[in-house]
Amino acid sequence: MIETSGPSALEKAPPGAPRRTGLVARIGIELGTLALDADLAVEPGRTLAVLGPNGAGKSTLLRALAGLVPLQRGRIELDGAVLDDPQAHRFVPPERRGAGYVFQDYLLFPHLSAIDNVAFGPRVRHRVRRAAARAAAREMLDRLGLAEVAHLRPGALSGGQAQRVALARALAPGPGILLLDEPLAALDAGTRLEVRAEIRALLPTLDVPVVMVTHDPVDALTLADDVAVLERGRVVQRGEPAEVITRPRTPYVARLAGLNLFPGTAAGGVVTLDATADRPVTLPAPPGTVDGSVLVALRPSEIGVHRSEPGAAPGTQVLTGPVTSVETLGDQVRVQVASTPAARAEIPARRLAELRLVRGTPVWLTVDEGRWDVYSQGGAAP
Numbered sequence: 027m028i029e030t031s032g033p034s035a036l037e038k039a040p041p042g043a044p045r046r047t048g049l050v051a052r053i054g055i056e057l058g059t060l061a062l063d064a065d066l067a068v069e070p071g072r073t074l075a076v077l078g079p080n081g082a083g084k085s086t087l088l089r090a091l092a093g094l095v096p097l098q099r100g101r102i103e104l105d106g107a108v109l110d111d112p113q114a115h116r117f118v119p120p121e122r123r124g125a126g127y128v129f130q131d132y133l134l135f136p137h138l139s140a141i142d143n144v145a146f147g148p149r150v151r152h153r154v155r156r157a158a159a160r161a162a163a164r165e166m167l168d169r170l171g172l173a174e175v176a177h178l179r180p181g182a183l184s185g186g187q188a189q190r191v192a193l194a195r196a197l198a199p200g201p202g203i204l205l206l207d208e209p210l211a212a213l214d215a216g217t218r219l220e221v222r223a224e225i226r227a228l229l230p231t232l233d234v235p236v237v238m239v240t241h242d243p244v245d246a247l248t249l250a251d252d253v254a255v256l257e258r259g260r261v262v263q264r265g266e267p268a269e270v271i272t273r274p275r276t277p278y279v280a281r282l283a284g285l286n287l288f289p290g291t292a293a294g295g296v297v298t299l300d301a302t303a304d305r306p307v308t309l310p311a312p313p314g315t316v317d318g319s320v321l322v323a324l325r326p327s328e329i330g331v332h333r334s335e336p337g338a339a340p341g342t343q344v345l346t347g348p349v350t351s352v353e354t355l356g357d358q359v360r361v362q363v364a365s366t367p368a369a370r371a372e373i374p375a376r377r378l379a380e381l382r383l384v385r386g387t388p389v390w391l392t393v394d395e396g397r398w399d400v401y402s403q404g405g406a407a408p
Protein backbone atom coordinates (compact mmCIF):
# COMPACT_ATOMS: atom_id res chain seq x y z
CA MET A 27 0.00 0.00 0.00
CA ILE A 28 1.38 3.44 -0.83
CA GLU A 29 1.61 5.94 1.99
CA THR A 30 -0.02 8.96 0.43
CA SER A 31 -0.89 12.30 1.89
CA GLY A 32 -4.07 12.64 -0.15
CA PRO A 33 -7.02 10.34 -0.82
CA SER A 34 -6.37 7.59 -3.36
CA ALA A 35 -8.17 8.24 -6.60
CA LEU A 36 -8.88 4.55 -6.92
CA GLU A 37 -10.55 4.11 -3.57
CA LYS A 38 -14.03 5.24 -2.80
CA ALA A 39 -14.24 7.24 0.44
CA PRO A 40 -15.30 5.06 3.40
CA PRO A 41 -18.84 5.54 4.68
CA GLY A 42 -19.04 8.34 7.22
CA ALA A 43 -15.99 10.15 5.79
CA PRO A 44 -16.51 13.92 5.55
CA ARG A 45 -18.06 14.88 2.26
CA ARG A 46 -15.57 16.44 -0.11
CA THR A 47 -16.61 19.41 -2.18
CA GLY A 48 -14.48 18.71 -5.25
CA LEU A 49 -13.36 21.43 -7.60
CA VAL A 50 -14.76 24.94 -7.61
CA ALA A 51 -12.90 27.33 -9.88
CA ARG A 52 -13.17 30.69 -11.54
CA ILE A 53 -10.34 31.07 -13.99
CA GLY A 54 -9.31 34.49 -15.27
CA ILE A 55 -6.18 34.63 -17.44
CA GLU A 56 -5.08 36.84 -20.31
CA LEU A 57 -2.36 35.32 -22.45
CA GLY A 58 -1.53 36.70 -25.91
CA THR A 59 -4.84 36.99 -27.73
CA LEU A 60 -6.63 34.70 -25.26
CA ALA A 61 -8.95 36.16 -22.61
CA LEU A 62 -9.99 33.20 -20.48
CA ASP A 63 -12.83 33.73 -18.03
CA ALA A 64 -14.50 30.48 -17.03
CA ASP A 65 -16.35 29.10 -14.01
CA LEU A 66 -16.19 25.37 -13.29
CA ALA A 67 -17.51 23.10 -10.57
CA VAL A 68 -16.89 19.34 -10.54
CA GLU A 69 -17.90 17.04 -7.71
CA PRO A 70 -15.75 14.07 -6.70
CA GLY A 71 -16.59 11.05 -8.83
CA ARG A 72 -17.83 13.14 -11.76
CA THR A 73 -16.19 13.89 -15.08
CA LEU A 74 -16.48 17.28 -16.74
CA ALA A 75 -15.53 17.50 -20.41
CA VAL A 76 -14.42 20.93 -21.57
CA LEU A 77 -15.19 20.86 -25.27
CA GLY A 78 -14.18 23.59 -27.68
CA PRO A 79 -12.51 24.49 -30.96
CA ASN A 80 -8.78 25.02 -31.40
CA GLY A 81 -7.50 28.05 -29.57
CA ALA A 82 -10.53 28.30 -27.24
CA GLY A 83 -8.27 28.14 -24.18
CA LYS A 84 -8.87 24.53 -23.11
CA SER A 85 -5.24 23.62 -22.45
CA THR A 86 -4.61 26.92 -20.68
CA LEU A 87 -7.59 26.22 -18.43
CA LEU A 88 -6.23 22.78 -17.55
CA ARG A 89 -2.73 24.14 -17.00
CA ALA A 90 -4.17 26.73 -14.62
CA LEU A 91 -5.86 23.96 -12.60
CA ALA A 92 -2.53 22.11 -12.45
CA GLY A 93 -0.67 25.25 -11.35
CA LEU A 94 1.40 25.49 -14.54
CA VAL A 95 -0.11 28.89 -15.38
CA PRO A 96 -0.97 31.21 -12.47
CA LEU A 97 -4.37 32.89 -12.34
CA GLN A 98 -4.57 36.63 -12.88
CA ARG A 99 -8.13 36.75 -11.52
CA GLY A 100 -10.42 34.27 -9.81
CA ARG A 101 -9.81 31.39 -7.47
CA ILE A 102 -9.27 27.62 -7.56
CA GLU A 103 -10.47 25.54 -4.66
CA LEU A 104 -10.17 21.77 -4.28
CA ASP A 105 -12.04 20.09 -1.44
CA GLY A 106 -12.12 23.37 0.42
CA ALA A 107 -8.38 24.09 0.08
CA VAL A 108 -7.48 27.22 -1.89
CA LEU A 109 -4.90 26.37 -4.58
CA ASP A 110 -4.77 29.73 -6.34
CA ASP A 111 -6.19 33.11 -5.40
CA PRO A 112 -4.16 36.03 -6.70
CA GLN A 113 -6.14 38.55 -4.69
CA ALA A 114 -5.24 36.72 -1.47
CA HIS A 115 -1.65 36.15 -2.74
CA ARG A 116 -2.17 32.41 -2.45
CA PHE A 117 -0.56 30.06 -4.98
CA VAL A 118 0.10 26.38 -4.36
CA PRO A 119 2.80 25.15 -6.78
CA PRO A 120 2.02 22.25 -9.14
CA GLU A 121 3.93 19.61 -7.19
CA ARG A 122 1.90 20.34 -4.04
CA ARG A 123 -1.54 20.38 -5.66
CA GLY A 124 -2.01 16.62 -5.69
CA ALA A 125 -3.22 16.77 -9.29
CA GLY A 126 -2.80 13.83 -11.69
CA TYR A 127 -2.16 15.23 -15.16
CA VAL A 128 -2.21 13.28 -18.43
CA PHE A 129 -0.67 15.45 -21.13
CA GLN A 130 -1.66 15.31 -24.77
CA ASP A 131 1.66 13.70 -25.72
CA TYR A 132 2.03 11.71 -22.47
CA LEU A 133 5.51 13.07 -21.58
CA LEU A 134 6.71 9.74 -20.20
CA PHE A 135 10.36 9.60 -19.12
CA PRO A 136 12.01 7.89 -22.11
CA HIS A 137 14.83 6.32 -20.10
CA LEU A 138 12.58 4.69 -17.48
CA SER A 139 10.56 1.49 -17.86
CA ALA A 140 6.76 1.70 -17.66
CA ILE A 141 6.81 0.56 -14.05
CA ASP A 142 9.45 3.11 -13.05
CA ASN A 143 7.51 5.85 -14.83
CA VAL A 144 4.46 4.93 -12.73
CA ALA A 145 6.47 4.54 -9.50
CA PHE A 146 8.16 7.91 -10.01
CA GLY A 147 5.30 10.03 -8.61
CA PRO A 148 4.86 8.15 -5.32
CA ARG A 149 8.65 8.00 -4.84
CA VAL A 150 9.27 11.67 -5.43
CA ARG A 151 6.05 13.21 -4.27
CA HIS A 152 5.44 11.10 -1.22
CA ARG A 153 8.98 9.82 -0.54
CA VAL A 154 7.77 6.23 -0.69
CA ARG A 155 10.60 3.65 -0.70
CA ARG A 156 11.53 2.23 -4.09
CA ALA A 157 10.22 -1.31 -3.42
CA ALA A 158 6.90 -0.04 -2.06
CA ALA A 159 6.48 2.42 -4.92
CA ARG A 160 7.20 -0.31 -7.47
CA ALA A 161 4.72 -2.67 -5.82
CA ALA A 162 2.02 0.00 -5.94
CA ALA A 163 2.96 0.82 -9.54
CA ARG A 164 2.69 -2.84 -10.47
CA GLU A 165 -0.80 -2.97 -8.98
CA MET A 166 -1.83 0.10 -10.98
CA LEU A 167 -0.37 -1.33 -14.19
CA ASP A 168 -2.22 -4.62 -13.59
CA ARG A 169 -5.39 -2.68 -13.12
CA LEU A 170 -4.98 -0.98 -16.46
CA GLY A 171 -4.07 -4.23 -18.24
CA LEU A 172 -0.40 -3.35 -18.59
CA ALA A 173 1.28 -6.12 -16.52
CA GLU A 174 3.01 -7.55 -19.57
CA VAL A 175 4.66 -4.30 -20.64
CA ALA A 176 5.75 -3.13 -17.17
CA HIS A 177 9.43 -3.63 -17.98
CA LEU A 178 9.36 -1.85 -21.38
CA ARG A 179 10.54 1.68 -21.99
CA PRO A 180 8.12 4.18 -23.63
CA GLY A 181 9.81 3.79 -27.04
CA ALA A 182 8.79 0.12 -27.12
CA LEU A 183 5.14 0.73 -26.20
CA SER A 184 2.24 1.09 -28.63
CA GLY A 185 0.32 4.39 -28.59
CA GLY A 186 -2.52 2.86 -26.59
CA GLN A 187 -0.13 1.32 -24.06
CA ALA A 188 1.78 4.60 -23.63
CA GLN A 189 -1.50 6.38 -23.06
CA ARG A 190 -2.51 3.90 -20.36
CA VAL A 191 0.94 4.12 -18.71
CA ALA A 192 0.49 7.90 -18.61
CA LEU A 193 -2.89 7.38 -16.96
CA ALA A 194 -1.42 4.92 -14.45
CA ARG A 195 1.35 7.39 -13.69
CA ALA A 196 -1.16 10.18 -13.07
CA LEU A 197 -3.21 7.98 -10.74
CA ALA A 198 -0.38 6.29 -8.81
CA PRO A 199 0.29 9.06 -6.28
CA GLY A 200 -3.40 9.12 -5.28
CA PRO A 201 -4.30 12.51 -6.76
CA GLY A 202 -7.12 14.67 -5.45
CA ILE A 203 -8.09 15.60 -9.03
CA LEU A 204 -7.41 14.06 -12.44
CA LEU A 205 -6.73 16.34 -15.42
CA LEU A 206 -6.82 14.86 -18.92
CA ASP A 207 -5.65 16.91 -21.89
CA GLU A 208 -7.02 15.45 -25.14
CA PRO A 209 -6.38 11.94 -23.80
CA LEU A 210 -7.16 10.17 -27.09
CA ALA A 211 -6.01 12.71 -29.66
CA ALA A 212 -2.66 11.09 -30.43
CA LEU A 213 -4.10 7.60 -31.03
CA ASP A 214 -5.11 6.03 -34.33
CA ALA A 215 -8.83 5.44 -34.84
CA GLY A 216 -8.87 1.76 -33.79
CA THR A 217 -6.76 2.28 -30.67
CA ARG A 218 -8.85 5.31 -29.77
CA LEU A 219 -11.99 3.14 -29.61
CA GLU A 220 -10.22 0.63 -27.40
CA VAL A 221 -8.71 3.19 -24.99
CA ARG A 222 -11.95 5.18 -24.88
CA ALA A 223 -13.75 2.06 -23.67
CA GLU A 224 -11.06 1.50 -21.02
CA ILE A 225 -11.21 5.09 -19.78
CA ARG A 226 -14.95 4.86 -19.68
CA ALA A 227 -14.75 1.79 -17.44
CA LEU A 228 -12.14 3.46 -15.23
CA LEU A 229 -13.78 6.85 -14.63
CA PRO A 230 -16.74 5.67 -12.50
CA THR A 231 -14.29 3.89 -10.17
CA LEU A 232 -12.50 7.14 -9.34
CA ASP A 233 -13.58 9.19 -6.38
CA VAL A 234 -12.07 12.51 -7.43
CA PRO A 235 -13.18 15.23 -9.84
CA VAL A 236 -12.01 14.60 -13.39
CA VAL A 237 -11.59 17.43 -15.90
CA MET A 238 -10.97 16.37 -19.48
CA VAL A 239 -10.37 18.83 -22.29
CA THR A 240 -11.11 17.72 -25.81
CA HIS A 241 -12.13 18.98 -29.21
CA ASP A 242 -13.66 15.60 -30.07
CA PRO A 243 -17.39 15.58 -29.33
CA VAL A 244 -17.36 11.77 -29.18
CA ASP A 245 -15.06 11.89 -26.13
CA ALA A 246 -17.26 14.45 -24.45
CA LEU A 247 -20.49 12.63 -25.22
CA THR A 248 -19.30 9.17 -24.21
CA LEU A 249 -16.99 9.83 -21.26
CA ALA A 250 -18.33 12.85 -19.42
CA ASP A 251 -21.15 13.35 -16.92
CA ASP A 252 -21.24 17.05 -17.76
CA VAL A 253 -20.00 19.13 -20.67
CA ALA A 254 -18.87 22.76 -20.68
CA VAL A 255 -18.39 24.24 -24.14
CA LEU A 256 -15.54 26.75 -24.24
CA GLU A 257 -15.32 29.24 -27.11
CA ARG A 258 -12.89 32.17 -27.18
CA GLY A 259 -12.17 31.74 -23.48
CA ARG A 260 -15.82 31.72 -22.33
CA VAL A 261 -18.16 28.90 -21.33
CA VAL A 262 -20.98 29.35 -23.84
CA GLN A 263 -23.01 26.29 -22.89
CA ARG A 264 -22.99 23.70 -20.13
CA GLY A 265 -25.11 20.74 -19.20
CA GLU A 266 -25.43 17.01 -19.52
CA PRO A 267 -24.10 15.66 -22.83
CA ALA A 268 -27.53 14.77 -24.23
CA GLU A 269 -28.91 18.22 -23.42
CA VAL A 270 -25.92 20.02 -24.92
CA ILE A 271 -26.02 18.08 -28.16
CA THR A 272 -29.78 18.21 -28.71
CA ARG A 273 -30.19 21.88 -27.82
CA PRO A 274 -27.10 23.66 -29.11
CA ARG A 275 -26.64 27.29 -28.18
CA THR A 276 -23.94 28.28 -30.61
CA PRO A 277 -23.21 27.55 -34.29
CA TYR A 278 -20.10 25.59 -33.20
CA VAL A 279 -22.14 23.17 -31.05
CA ALA A 280 -24.85 22.96 -33.74
CA ARG A 281 -22.20 21.91 -36.27
CA LEU A 282 -20.90 19.22 -33.90
CA ALA A 283 -24.45 18.02 -33.41
CA GLY A 284 -25.14 18.09 -37.14
CA LEU A 285 -28.15 20.40 -36.59
CA ASN A 286 -29.32 23.58 -38.25
CA LEU A 287 -29.54 26.38 -35.69
CA PHE A 288 -31.50 29.56 -36.29
CA PRO A 289 -31.83 32.50 -33.92
CA GLY A 290 -35.36 33.84 -33.73
CA THR A 291 -37.69 36.09 -31.80
CA ALA A 292 -40.84 34.95 -30.03
CA ALA A 293 -43.72 37.38 -29.64
CA GLY A 294 -47.35 36.63 -28.88
CA GLY A 295 -47.16 32.91 -29.63
CA VAL A 296 -45.30 33.30 -32.93
CA VAL A 297 -41.60 32.77 -33.59
CA THR A 298 -40.03 34.72 -36.46
CA LEU A 299 -36.63 33.55 -37.60
CA ASP A 300 -34.14 36.42 -37.48
CA ALA A 301 -32.75 37.83 -40.74
CA THR A 302 -35.93 36.96 -42.65
CA ALA A 303 -37.43 40.46 -42.72
CA ASP A 304 -37.94 40.47 -46.51
CA ARG A 305 -39.81 37.22 -46.49
CA PRO A 306 -40.53 36.39 -42.83
CA VAL A 307 -40.39 32.74 -41.82
CA THR A 308 -42.75 32.25 -38.91
CA LEU A 309 -43.80 29.25 -36.88
CA PRO A 310 -46.03 28.81 -33.89
CA ALA A 311 -44.22 29.13 -30.56
CA PRO A 312 -44.57 26.01 -28.41
CA PRO A 313 -46.69 26.47 -25.28
CA GLY A 314 -44.77 28.18 -22.50
CA THR A 315 -42.36 30.04 -24.81
CA VAL A 316 -41.39 33.35 -23.22
CA ASP A 317 -41.39 36.36 -25.56
CA GLY A 318 -37.88 37.43 -26.59
CA SER A 319 -34.86 35.79 -28.18
CA VAL A 320 -35.11 32.07 -28.89
CA LEU A 321 -33.10 29.42 -30.70
CA VAL A 322 -34.62 27.05 -33.20
CA ALA A 323 -32.88 23.74 -33.99
CA LEU A 324 -33.78 21.65 -37.00
CA ARG A 325 -32.48 18.26 -38.08
CA PRO A 326 -31.28 18.29 -41.70
CA SER A 327 -33.20 15.06 -42.35
CA GLU A 328 -36.47 16.83 -41.46
CA ILE A 329 -36.13 19.13 -44.46
CA GLY A 330 -37.73 18.25 -47.79
CA VAL A 331 -35.90 19.34 -50.97
CA HIS A 332 -37.74 20.18 -54.21
CA ARG A 333 -36.79 21.47 -57.67
CA SER A 334 -40.01 23.48 -58.12
CA GLU A 335 -42.02 25.65 -55.81
CA PRO A 336 -44.39 23.49 -53.77
CA GLY A 337 -48.02 24.59 -53.47
CA ALA A 338 -48.91 26.37 -50.24
CA ALA A 339 -49.76 23.85 -47.52
CA PRO A 340 -50.98 24.84 -44.07
CA GLY A 341 -48.40 24.15 -41.40
CA THR A 342 -45.47 23.91 -43.82
CA GLN A 343 -42.74 26.54 -44.03
CA VAL A 344 -40.89 27.05 -47.29
CA LEU A 345 -37.37 28.43 -47.80
CA THR A 346 -35.76 28.92 -51.16
CA GLY A 347 -32.31 29.56 -52.57
CA PRO A 348 -29.51 28.06 -54.67
CA VAL A 349 -27.57 24.95 -53.68
CA THR A 350 -24.06 25.86 -52.50
CA SER A 351 -22.65 22.39 -51.83
CA VAL A 352 -23.49 18.71 -52.15
CA GLU A 353 -21.61 16.19 -50.03
CA THR A 354 -22.17 12.45 -49.66
CA LEU A 355 -22.12 10.76 -46.27
CA GLY A 356 -22.59 7.03 -46.80
CA ASP A 357 -26.05 6.60 -48.35
CA GLN A 358 -27.10 10.12 -47.34
CA VAL A 359 -26.31 13.41 -49.06
CA ARG A 360 -25.91 16.76 -47.36
CA VAL A 361 -27.17 19.68 -49.37
CA GLN A 362 -26.25 23.19 -48.26
CA VAL A 363 -28.62 25.88 -49.52
CA ALA A 364 -28.14 29.67 -49.51
CA SER A 365 -31.74 30.29 -48.48
CA THR A 366 -32.68 32.93 -45.91
CA PRO A 367 -31.72 31.71 -43.40
CA ALA A 368 -29.12 29.35 -44.91
CA ALA A 369 -29.97 25.71 -44.21
CA ARG A 370 -28.53 22.24 -44.60
CA ALA A 371 -30.75 19.37 -45.68
CA GLU A 372 -29.99 15.68 -45.74
CA ILE A 373 -31.56 13.46 -48.38
CA PRO A 374 -31.09 9.84 -49.47
CA ALA A 375 -28.66 9.33 -52.36
CA ARG A 376 -31.47 8.02 -54.57
CA ARG A 377 -33.32 11.33 -54.08
CA LEU A 378 -30.21 13.15 -55.27
CA ALA A 379 -30.32 11.06 -58.43
CA GLU A 380 -33.90 12.25 -59.00
CA LEU A 381 -33.17 15.89 -58.19
CA ARG A 382 -29.76 16.05 -59.92
CA LEU A 383 -28.58 18.88 -57.72
CA VAL A 384 -25.34 20.71 -58.42
CA ARG A 385 -23.99 23.97 -57.08
CA GLY A 386 -26.28 26.80 -58.18
CA THR A 387 -29.43 24.69 -58.70
CA PRO A 388 -32.37 26.66 -57.30
CA VAL A 389 -34.33 24.60 -54.75
CA TRP A 390 -37.27 24.93 -52.37
CA LEU A 391 -36.96 23.53 -48.87
CA THR A 392 -40.04 22.48 -46.89
CA VAL A 393 -40.34 21.93 -43.16
CA ASP A 394 -43.44 20.72 -41.34
CA GLU A 395 -44.40 22.79 -38.37
CA GLY A 396 -43.84 20.23 -35.60
CA ARG A 397 -40.25 19.60 -36.72
CA TRP A 398 -38.65 22.79 -35.41
CA ASP A 399 -37.33 22.62 -31.84
CA VAL A 400 -37.77 26.02 -30.20
CA TYR A 401 -36.03 26.86 -26.91
CA SER A 402 -34.98 29.95 -25.04
CA GLN A 403 -31.58 31.61 -25.49
CA GLY A 404 -30.90 31.75 -21.76
CA GLY A 405 -30.92 28.81 -19.35
CA ALA A 406 -27.66 26.89 -19.24
CA ALA A 407 -25.55 29.61 -20.84
CA PRO A 408 -22.82 31.08 -18.60
Ligand SMILES: Nc1ncnc2c1ncn2[C@@H]1O[C@H](COP(=O)(O)OP(=O)(O)OP(=O)(O)O)[C@@H](O)[C@H]1O
Nearest residue numbers: 057058059060079080081082083084085086087241
Ligand atom coordinates in the same frame (compact mmCIF):
# COMPACT_ATOMS: atom_id res chain seq x y z
N1 LIG B 1 2.25 31.07 -23.64
C1 LIG B 1 1.42 31.77 -24.42
N2 LIG B 1 1.75 32.97 -24.91
C2 LIG B 1 0.92 33.69 -25.68
N3 LIG B 1 -0.30 33.26 -26.03
C3 LIG B 1 -0.69 32.07 -25.58
C4 LIG B 1 0.14 31.26 -24.76
N4 LIG B 1 -0.55 30.12 -24.47
C5 LIG B 1 -1.73 30.22 -25.09
N5 LIG B 1 -1.82 31.39 -25.75
C6 LIG B 1 -2.97 31.87 -26.53
O1 LIG B 1 -4.10 31.18 -26.08
C7 LIG B 1 -4.78 30.57 -27.17
C8 LIG B 1 -5.46 29.32 -26.65
O2 LIG B 1 -4.50 28.35 -26.35
P1 LIG B 1 -4.90 26.94 -25.73
O3 LIG B 1 -3.77 26.01 -26.06
O4 LIG B 1 -5.28 27.08 -24.31
O5 LIG B 1 -6.19 26.58 -26.56
P2 LIG B 1 -6.84 25.16 -26.81
O6 LIG B 1 -8.30 25.36 -26.74
O7 LIG B 1 -6.25 24.14 -25.91
O8 LIG B 1 -6.42 24.91 -28.29
P3 LIG B 1 -5.91 23.56 -29.00
O9 LIG B 1 -7.11 22.68 -29.09
O10 LIG B 1 -5.47 24.08 -30.33
O11 LIG B 1 -4.80 23.00 -28.16
C9 LIG B 1 -3.73 30.35 -28.21
O12 LIG B 1 -4.27 30.35 -29.49
C10 LIG B 1 -2.85 31.58 -28.00
O13 LIG B 1 -3.41 32.69 -28.68
